[in-house]
Amino acid sequence: MIGMKPLGLLALFAIALAVGFAAPARAAGPAGDGAAGTPPPGHTVLALGDSLTAGYGLGPDAGFTHQLAAWLDARGLDARVVNAGVSGDTTSGGRSRLAWVLDGLDRAPDLAIVALGGNDMLRAIEPKLTRANLAAIIATLKERDIPVLLAGMRAPPNRGPDYAQAFDAIYPDLAEQHGVRLYPFFMDGVATDTDLLQPDGLHPNAKGVARMVDGIGPLVAAMLRGDGAVDDDTTAGRH
Template sequence: MATLCCVGFLLGLVAVAPAHAADRLIWALGDSLTAGYGLPPADGFTRQLERALRAQGVAARVANGGVSGDTTAQGRARLLWGLRGLGAKPDLAIVELGANDMLRGLPPAQARANLEVILAELKRRQIPILVAGMRASPNLGVPYARQFDAIYPALAAKYGARLYPFFLDGVAGQRALIQADGLHPNAQGVRIIVQRMLPHVRRAFGTLMRDG
């Protein structure tokens, strides 16, 4: 089964927009859906999210911690040096991982264990978290889907994170919003994802939004 964007960017690459001193920092840790696979940089998730926040008067920059092809294990492996590479403690971490585990048919328990390490470390550092969930493909069967889909709400509840249940909500299955590979959203698809996720991102900031 094809993996979701099997060609990765340079490992360790964290694309950060030019900063202003008062900007809030969001770090989006993920795979190709975060990285903006197949799109010009300006049309990817992190850049569109940053523009949407600024359009609503939120001074924020969104650091692109997406690496195409990453599984939860690979995201876990680069978590600590990814945080160091930011140069500052993020005000919010968006965790979007698991699609490649699912597409490879890897055990849901394995994905859950890796995500748990990531969320536990972010919570230990007192970094607010927004978990961006994924859903299993129907062809993997009901038992697999039941186990996989349950990962995200369970871990979000356990670690006090906000949950956006399905990253591709409103886009999955819509051919006009998907690139020719049948997997990745096009620029319009990303725009819909950002519009739907934006209220969750704002709420995840909590008191930081009111203070800044």
């Protein structure tokens, strides 16, 4: 995520643990694609994030938003998933562009997935700032009556125990404080599996994205259906 590598988070996880996106499903392009005309039927999901959401290094049919839309369609949910991912983005960047993203949509999303913070960690940004930015993002979405699914990030041990403890606590704390749902770790099952990463060893390949979608998908589906819970405890998060 920093410099030439928008998401070195995956590499950091690998190193740390080695030592100790077809009709009717639609994946809309960058937010604003649906700004004019009649809103399409079905659900609209906004995915606000960084390179993981943007689909860095992947074809248009292989990124997170396309794969999530297809996954939902296969389970009877007609959903347009809007790609509001920007490679290299931090929580500060997401916070600054959120109102513009929302104002550019043809209608308010039925759900917003917030998947930001990994770049903050890579840049060793003070966790208090990351927490404040994410809290502001959640508050903006809630002010517009948009349900929020917060996708957590985690700091590897090589960031040091104090930083890791402060950073990792951000997501469950905010989910509980603001009454939003939490998916504990966006990269669960992918971050350190080389079979699920691109040749750069940093970003998920199509199979890796599929694993991410399989993980977070049940919670997205449950929220769109208005269910109070999901079967898989690992995706249940918090209310």
